[in-house]
Amino acid sequence: MTLNAVNLNHTFSNASNQSVKSVSQTQNDFAKMFKDALGSVNDAQQSTNQLVSEVASGNSDMDLHNVMIAMQKSNVLLKTTVQVRDRVVEAYQEVMRMQV
Numbered sequence: 001m002t003l004n005a006v007n008l009n010h011t012f013s014n015a016s017n018q019s020v021k022s023v024s025q026t027q028n029d030f031a032k033m034f035k036d037a038l039g040s041v042n043d044a045q046q047s048t049n050q051l052v053s054e055v056a057s058g059n060s061d062m063d064l065h066n067v068m069i070a071m072q073k074s075n076v077l078l079k080t081t082v083q084v085r086d087r088v089v090e091a092y093q094e095v096m097r098m099q100v
Contacts, residue, residue, distance in 0.1 A: 037084075041077045048074040 048070045054060035055067050 038081065041074075041081050044074045044077050 048067075051060065051062060051067050051070055055062060055064065
């Protein structure tokens, strides 16, 4: 009986360590994904701003139609990012309101 209890404690200890590692791994993966998404939105905004200034100065062969499409894509990306941020803040506030 004592041997089974020792094995059981060892099993739970290993499972606990694995779950802590997986939570840490998940946090790092989420942080990396979020950072990459923000970088993507930033890159889209910067490239759109560059296109707009090139077209405005007359240094670009791009037509206004394609520039407007790029501007709308950047706008949608930014609005989506703001919505995700709002949802994350809302979820955080909900967790903070929970009774322990």
